[in-house]
Amino acid sequence: MDVADIAWILTAFALVGLMFPGLSLLYGGMLGSGQVLNMFMMVMSSLAVTTFVYVLYGHGLVLGNSLGGLGLIGDPREYIGFNSLIEDDGAGGILWGGFFILFAAISLALVASGAAGRMKFGSWLIFGALWLTFVYGPLAHWVFAFDDEEAGIVGGWLVNNVGMHDFAGGTAVHMNAGASGLALAMVLGARRSGPTRPHSLPLTLLGAGLIVVGWFGFNGGTAGGANFLATYVVVTSLLAAGGGIMGFMLIEKFRNGKPTLLGLVTGMIAGLVAITPAADAVSPIGAIIAGFLGAAGAAWAISWKSRHKIDDSLDVFAVHGIAGIVGAFFVMLFGSAAAPAGVQGVLLGGDTSLLWREPLAVVVTLTWAFGVTWLIATIMTKIYDIRISPEDEADGIDQSLHAESAYDIRSTGMFGATSRASESRRPVKAEAKPETTVEPTPPDSPK
Structure with a gap:
């Protein structure tokens, strides 16, 4: 890699890092005030769990030479401890290793939507390690590991044998996280108190803004x-983010009469998800339309989830799973030969083999992610109860699991220091003088 390439990847590395506090704020603002810190913990700890798993053996699972040449899973021994990446190989091996850690970690963090407000924190950490090993590792190998005939390296079967197109992880990241979050939510069951309204939409917007920057x-x-x-x-x-904003706002206007800020944010993220597999394969106008359709798909899925009373609290299945599917199908139907990827959609005269390659990749991704996640969560519940107790859920998961509160209004009031300052400006009443009593003079006493 030359200096300019290294500089850009390091910059991109830093931008993706912003997605973790961004997702924390996005998800935290959408929950009740007694659940926000737990969501911060779940998202940020995903980075910690992934770091351990990925450095120990995860990079080998994803990019290692496929075991048996089958294209199913990489060799976990190949990059143990990142030892083989210590020396400068001229190709940025250690840099790409770190970049892939961020990809895996944000995928796990998205799955937290299915457990919001009701899963024990220790269980989340164990689940995360298992999910990275048995769900993300194989899927990422199928999608991200390319064959290298000269080096004798065999990669994943979806990208090399099927020939599916996925620019930046619409399958391994977004559809994977969406289906996994849905499975986890179904195993855990709904919150006993029912869904809560977002406690801070400004936090949600701030988080969404950081995510957009990270997405670049x-x-x-x-x-x-x-x-x-x-x-x-x-x-x-x-362009897709703008298309997603417009798409969701129009749907809300026709459906409910008024567009909302939460809908705007949802549409923006859905648009970004939709463009992820298609970013190099569509025209600029196509990017806007893809974002619009991704938001429309997410809006439909949110309604479907509500009708079936599935407590995917933060809509990872709708926003990441369904919008990701829309993006993959958009490539299949409307890909532009003039775009860098050169993939021409079937409706524009392209190769009809896309009609089975892209749907196969989608079906395989959703089936694997949902099925294995459901199996992991179910086995864990059979061993011990991974859900917090009804008492802890009633008290608020922030206090019961972390002994903290996001907002301490008991000591500062709603306006914090301002209320204390106002208190100090109030006039002080003069202390009342003690009353003096005059003892009556006895009748027979001398004057």
């Missing part, structure tokens, strides 16, 4: 360097 690094860094492809996918990502 997520998609732009996948381009592999400081090149035209990176420029192109950053711009199409921006």
